[in-house]
Amino acid sequence: MASNFSIDKKDIFFTLFDLFEVEKIYKDIPAFRDQTREDFEMILSEAANFATNTIAPINQPGDKNPVRFEKGEVIVPKEYLEAYKQFCENGWVATSGDPEFGGQGLPNGIHSSASEMFFAASIAFYMYPGLTMAAARLIKAYGTEEMKKKYVHRLYTGEWQGTMCLTEPSAGSAVGDLKATAKREKDHYLITGQKIFISAGEHNMTSNHIHLVLARVEGAPKGIKGVSLFLVPKFMVNDDGTLGARNDVECIGIEHKMGIKASATCTLSFGENGKCIGYLIGEENKGIQYMFMMMNEARMGVGLQGLACASAAYLEALKYAQERIQGTSIEDFKNADAPRIPIIKHPDVKKMLATMKAYTEGMRMLCYQASVFADLAENSLDPEIKEKNHGLLDLYTPIVKAYCSDMGFKVTELAVQVFGGYGYCSEYPVEQYLRDCKIASIYEGTNGIQAMDLLGRKISMKGGLLLMTFLNDFNVWCEENTNHPAFGELVKKLEATKNRLAEVSMKFAELSMGGDMAYPAFSATNYLHMFGDTVLGWLWVKAAIVAEKKLNELFAKKGIKTDEAKAKEIAENPDAAFYDGKIKTAHFFVNHLMTRTEWLAQSILSLDRSGLDINFIQ
Amino acid sequence: MKILVTAKRVTDPDMKIKVKPDGTGIVTDGMNYKINPFCEIAVEEALRIREKGNQAEIVVVGIGPKEAATELRTALAMGADRAILVLIDKYYDSTVVAKILKKIVEEEKPDLILTGKQAVDDDSNQASQMLAALLGYPQACFASKIELTDGGKKAKVTREVDGGLETIQVELPAIVSADLRLNEPRYPTVPNILKAKKKPLKEVPVDSLGIDVTPKTEFVKMTEPPTRKAGIKVPDVATLVDKLKNESKVL
Numbered sequence: 063m064a065s066n067f068s069i070d071k072k073d074i075f076f077t078l079f080d081l082f083e084v085e086k087i088y089k090d091i092p093a094f095r096d097q098t099r100e101d102f103e104m105i106l107s108e109a110a111n112f113a114t115n116t117i118a119p120i121n122q123p124g125d126k127n128p129v130r131f132e133k134g135e136v137i138v139p140k141e142y143l144e145a146y147k148q149f150c151e152n153g154w155v156a157t158s159g160d161p162e163f164g165g166q167g168l169p170n171g172i173h174s175s176a177s178e179m180f181f182a183a184s185i186a187f188y189m190y191p192g193l194t195m196a197a198a199r200l201i202k203a204y205g206t207e208e209m210k211k212k213y214v215h216r217l218y219t220g221e222w223q224g225t226m227c228l229t230e231p232s233a234g235s236a237v238g239d240l241k242a243t244a245k246r247e248k249d250h251y252l253i254t255g256q257k258i259f260i261s262a263g264e265h266n267m268t269s270n271h272i273h274l275v276l277a278r279v280e281g282a283p284k285g286i287k288g289v290s291l292f293l294v295p296k297f298m299v300n301d302d303g304t305l306g307a308r309n310d311v312e313c314i315g316i317e318h319k320m321g322i323k324a325s326a327t328c329t330l331s332f333g334e335n336g337k338c339i340g341y342l343i344g345e346e347n348k349g350i351q352y353m354f355m356m357m358n359e360a361r362m363g364v365g366l367q368g369l370a371c372a373s374a375a376y377l378e379a380l381k382y383a384q385e386r387i388q389g390t391s392i393e394d395f396k397n398a399d400a401p402r403i404p405i406i407k408h409p410d411v412k413k414m415l416a417t418m419k420a421y422t423e424g425m426r427m428l429c430y431q432a433s434v435f436a437d438l439a440e441n442s443l444d445p446e447i448k449e450k451n452h453g454l455l456d457l458y459t460p461i462v463k464a465y466c467s468d469m470g471f472k473v474t475e476l477a478v479q480v481f482g483g484y485g486y487c488s489e490y491p492v493e494q495y496l497r498d499c500k501i502a503s504i505y506e507g508t509n510g511i512q513a514m515d516l517l518g519r520k521i522s523m524k525g526g527l528l529l530m531t532f533l534n535d536f537n538v539w540c541e542e543n544t545n546h547p548a549f550g551e552l553v554k555k556l557e558a559t560k561n562r563l564a565e566v567s568m569k570f571a572e573l574s575m576g577g578d579m580a581y582p583a584f585s586a587t588n589y590l591h592m593f594g595d596t597v598l599g600w601l602w603v604k605a606a607i608v609a610e611k612k613l614n615e616l617f618a619k620k621g622i623k624t625d626e627a628k629a630k631e632i633a634e635n636p637d638a639a640f641y642d643g644k645i646k647t648a649h650f651f652v653n654h655l656m657t658r659t660e661w662l663a664q665s666i667l668s669l670d671r672s673g674l675d676i677n678f679i680q
Numbered sequence: 681m682k683i684l685v686t687a688k689r690v691t692d693p694d695m696k697i698k699v700k701p702d703g704t705g706i707v708t709d710g711m712n713y714k715i716n717p718f719c720e721i722a723v724e725e726a727l728r729i730r731e732k733g734n735q736a737e738i739v740v741v742g743i744g745p746k747e748a749a750t751e752l753r754t755a756l757a758m759g760a761d762r763a764i765l766v767l768i769d770k771y772y773d774s775t776v777v778a779k780i781l782k783k784i785v786e787e788e789k790p791d792l793i794l795t796g797k798q799a800v801d802d803d804s805n806q807a808s809q810m811l812a813a814l815l816g817y818p819q820a821c822f823a824s825k826i827e828l829t830d831g832g833k834k835a836k837v838t839r840e841v842d843g844g845l846e847t848i849q850v851e852l853p854a855i856v857s858a859d860l861r862l863n864e865p866r867y868p869t870v871p872n873i874l875k876a877k878k879k880p881l882k883e884v885p886v887d888s889l890g891i892d893v894t895p896k897t898e899f900v901k902m903t904e905p906p907t908r909k910a911g912i913k914v915p916d917v918a919t920l921v922d923k924l925k926n927e928s929k930v931l
């Protein structure tokens with residue numbers, strides 16, 4: 063295959079260590095205190111090696127030979143078996159898991175960055191261990207001591223698969239409508255019902271499956287308030303850890319899909335014979351609360367999928383654009399003998415690549431920042447910092463999920479465009495990225511649901527505190543930087559965009575106070591994108607400030623003073639070119655992409671309801 | 681037993697190398713470094729020998745700047761027990777490497793010395809042989825298979841030679857250099873990476889070894905390989921034949 067899979071380690075390191083200075087942040091957290099930048103770099107370098115050499119090569123085979131369903135068994139592509147085994151042996155399943163249970167105890171920030179690499183190599187592959195890790199963390203947080211002892215360790219090692227079972231035929235976005243039931247029986251419950259679209263629900267890579275299932279205990283209140291969470295093993299686990307009898311849960315089919323074809327999407331039937339044993343996690347009727355922990359983590363993961371696809375597709379397109387020769391320079395349009403040039407020299411292609419770079423690296427900043435919020439929310443010793451970061455994480459989660467999956471798809475689409483006709487053909491990898499990426503805007507709560515979560519829940523949570531915290535920090539930062547010698551202009555534009563976001567947010571508050579539910583819901587996706595663009599603008603200017611500092615240090619160290627010498631250094635030294643590229647991309651983002659916020663704002667503030675009022679006829 | 685393995689820091693072979701305009705070396709800005717792939721194979725082999733039930737301490741040695749510690753850490757993360765980094769900051773050649781290693785061997789007294797057959801940066805392929813000569817040890821170069829025999833007193837080594845394989849037996853202590861097909865090195869696991877920093881890594885300034893580190897060769901100049909000239913299109917076969925005969929003189 064004509065694949066040039068690569069990982070942008072340089073940008074990943076810049077974002078973690080130079081922009082967010084995670085090493086400093088983690089120094090204040092006892093659990094991470096002895097971990098140094100050197101450790102992180104080594105771990106991430108090995109993650110990059112593993113992703114590149116072991117996972118990426120099975121991504122296309124997995125697409126060509128999808129998972130198969132045979133007599134109740136799901137068979138993964140054969141390449142998956144060995145890769146999965148190695149992945150587990152190397153300790154990549156539970157990078158951020160608690161060491162007490164066999165996890166590696168790394169911060170979320172580092173885990174996210176490794177996850178980005180694994181997803182970039184193959185979303186279909188990394189979904190398996192990703193779900194396991196999230197399931198194990200849920201059991202660890204809310205399960206009984208016995209459950210923790212029995213299950214967490216075996217999940218952290220990847221020996222068993224974890225799943226999350228919410229969806230039913232008539233309960234997709236509306237989880238509260240689910241019908242699966244649970245009947246109390248001595249120390250356990252009997253589960254009955256059908257779940258569909260369950261990722262990793264059945265397959266032959268692990269010896270057991272631990273399903274986390276939402277179901278309704280008999281007599282429970284209607285809707286989401288009557289939903290409880292159960293742990294349902296495929297094989298019962300004896301007290302000594304050995305596997306016992308097969309539980310009454312069965313896979314009755316798998317989906318045939320547009321992308322992530324090597325990821326098993328299963329229909330699971332629970333209690334066909336009335337004997338499906340489930341154990342209650344936590345208390346009855348509080349299931350969704352617990353499941354939210356897993357869902358929030360999974361939403362971060364899905365945002366990373368968008369970023370990862372974008373990054374892989376962008377780097378492929380960049381390489382291709384440097385090699386593909388076509389046409390002559392626009393300046394030479396009259397000269398038939400003019401040299402043929404690589405397409406990267408065509409301004410329209412440059413624009414596409416600049417757009418891809420700006421969104422990809424911007425999403426990386428967004429995802430990593432949210433992961434650092436998660437680290438501080440979980441581990442900070444200062445209750446105020448903990449609380450604040452919890453709030454910011456809550457606010458950012460729907461944005462990370464929906465913005466990165468939408469823009470990730472947009473970037474993969476541009477990659478196909480850069481490749482021209484070849485991009486549309488399966489000989490090149492970008493069309494697969496496009497297909498694989500699409501699912502990210504659908505599962506884990508569709509992006510429409512995320513937008514409603516942002517506007518309907520997060521913005522009004524705690525009387526608007528999350529938004530206020532965000533805007534306060536943003537205001538302070540703008541005031542401090544508005545006269546920045548190099549980026550004052552950009553800061554001023556950013557300030558105006560931030561004010562516009564505040565204005566739009568106020569408008570929504572006003573509308574909902576007046577009892578208008580439909581128009582805000584109609585505009586929620588626009589709002590989420592406006593929010594995302596604004597945050598990315600902020601991050602880009604921050605990155606530019608850091609990059610400029612680094613670039614000046616580099617010049618100073620080498621005694622480079624004149625503009626000419628600087629230009630020469632940028633042309634010759636990849637480090638200098640990297641920082642210079644960051645600065646230019648920040649300008650590009652603010653002036654060409656962040657400006658989208660203005661049309662989004664105009665659309666929202668128009669209060670025009672005609673789209674809502676159309677009477678659609680066939 | 682004790683196994684001494686070398687782990688050289690080399691420029692990432694997957695990166696484009698640019699020579700400085702004045703020919704004094706390569707441009708190192710933005711360069712990535714790696715453990716020499718042949719050394720990596722040597723480290724892996726040491727680990728496999730140990731895993732076959734031989735009680736062995738595995739010591740890795742690197743020579744270079746302070747930063748070369750990163751590659752030694754990689755070897756430690758793979759499973760080596762401790763590391764020695766000989767610090768040197770001036771030009772050195774294979775003779776210097778051999779002399780330094782000799783000194784280390786005299787101190788450490790390993791039973792087996794495993795090296796890469798060559799380093800992928802300068803491709804010299806001579807340090808191991810020189811070391812064997814200096815120490816007066818048996819050598820087996822370009823190993824594709826190593827087996828300890830005689831209760832660990834000897835090593836049976838299969839060597840890749842032109843047109844086939846040759847199997848020889850050497851008495852330990854000996855020097856064996858690893859070829860590409862000896863094994864496929866493992867990835868360091870996450871727990872082992874985290875453990876690696878707790879393993880001892882000793883830095884030894886080269887001056888403290890009390891040896892003469894004047895190279896036997898002198899670095900003169902480095903140049904880029906000539907770039908291939910663009911091809912030309914010829915109108916017909918006759919012209920092609922003519923050009924092959926008279927211009928390139930291949931016919």
Ligand SMILES: Cc1cc2nc3c(=O)[nH]c(=O)nc-3n(C[C@H](O)[C@H](O)[C@H](O)COP(=O)(O)OP(=O)(O)OC[C@H]3O[C@@H](n4cnc5c(N)ncnc54)[C@H](O)[C@@H]3O)c2cc1C
Pocket residue numbers: 226227228229233234235236258259260261262319327501504505506507508509510511514
């Ligand atoms: C490959 C794959 C893997 C999956 N993995 C899992 C898994 O592991 N576990 C699991 O439980 N589920 C899984 N799912 C299910 C997935 O989460 C659901 O498909 C998703 O939540 C949407 O539900 P639905 O398909 O029923 O769509 P619907 O809910 O019918 O939605 C259709 C459209 O209507 C919109 N919509 C619906 N309700 C509202 C509303 N109230 N407000 C605004 N818009 C609305 C949606 O945004 C969407 O655009 C997976 C699905 C796929 C395809």
